[in-house]
Amino acid sequence: MSGVAVGRRVWAIAEGYIPGQSVSGDRALVSHETACILNASDEDAEIAITLFFTDREPCGPYRTKVGARRTLHLRFNDLADPEPVPRDTSYASVIESTVPIVVQHTRLDSRNPNIALLSTVAFAA
Numbered sequence: 001m002s003g004v005a006v007g008r009r010v011w012a013i014a015e016g017y018i019p020g021q022s023v024s025g026d027r028a029l030v031s032h033e034t035a036c037i038l039n040a041s042d043e044d045a046e047i048a049i050t051l052f053f054t055d056r057e058p059c060g061p062y063r064t065k066v067g068a069r070r071t072l073h074l075r076f077n078d079l080a081d082p083e084p085v086p087r088d089t090s091y092a093s094v095i096e097s098t099v100p101i102v103v104q105h106t107r108l109d110s111r112n113p114n115i116a117l118l119s120t121v122a123f124a125a
Helices: none
Strands: 008-016 032-039 045-053 059-066 070-075 091-109 116-121
Touching: 032 045, 032 059, 059 070, 059 091
Parallel strands: none
Antiparallel strands: 008 091, 032 070, 032 091, 045 059, 045 091, 091 116
């Protein structure tokens, strides 16, 4: 299959939260928030992410790339520039791309030994 323009250029994840605790320091078990990004096109995607909060001004943009016909599982925990994403803080995100992409949101909450995983497709604008 050659690159297909599938998706949208603007996505929103209204629900964001990275728990500050985890049952383990093992990366696989650390509580995290992830944007799973699919770029099925023949062109690299330049991505900009802006975070919105209930009690402060937005933060961003965080910038990354997703190669043509590639996927990226981007942990919000790993975002550091312009600042680390705060833990134990509610936020929302807007993800903008130079080409159509698809975005899925996933959270691993491992504060409790009964680990919870949720996943939703983001809202495409």
